[in-house]
Amino acid sequence: GQQVMQIPQYQHVQEGEDFTTYCNSSTTLSNIQWYKQRPGGHPVFLIQLVKSGEVKKQKRLTFQFGEAKKNSSLHITATQTTDVGTYFCAGLRSNTGKLIFGQGTTLQVKP
């Protein structure tokens, strides 16, 4: 079945350092979404990417969708302690209507 793989599983950074998480799908995706889950919380939608090669920015966060629509990345510039949490990518296959989540990358930020 379709899998969405995400790396790394964990990342510890010093506050102010950059952070990147990568997402890869075994099949072409119609779109990809990113979510953030704080410890003890629930996933919260961040953004959706639809077009091949698309790049979107939200303040210090930059999201990219690969040209083949099989991979994506989330880059955070100058991390802050408020960035702590688990970041999930989720890919949607149009023929199934299912949003499949990656395993997530848990970010820890040391002040």
Add this chain to the structure above:
Amino acid sequence: DAGVIQSPRHEVTEMGQEVTLRCKPISGHDYLFWYRQTMMRGLELLIYFNNNVPIDDSGMPEDRFSAKMPNASFSTLKIQPSEPRDSAVYFCASSPSRSANYGYTFGSGTRLTVV
């Protein structure tokens, strides 16, 4: 809007007992999803509904699990009989469409512990 509302927030039950989880989606959202989250398996889609009709239940682990959506504002996920391996956080999510620019809105989840 109060968002997606799930109840109870926590449930502790003994093995063999029936468990019912409840969800009220956001008004006007046509899609409702049930996910299960564990450390080992991450976020797994169990079942989803469109306009109250179950569309895909291939993620439901086994016959002990069942889900219903009797109307647009209410859904239940039932486990009967429950087993310790069902312990997880169960999330309900809703969306106005399958592929919306505003993504899925998740409830706060029900943390189920089966002892």
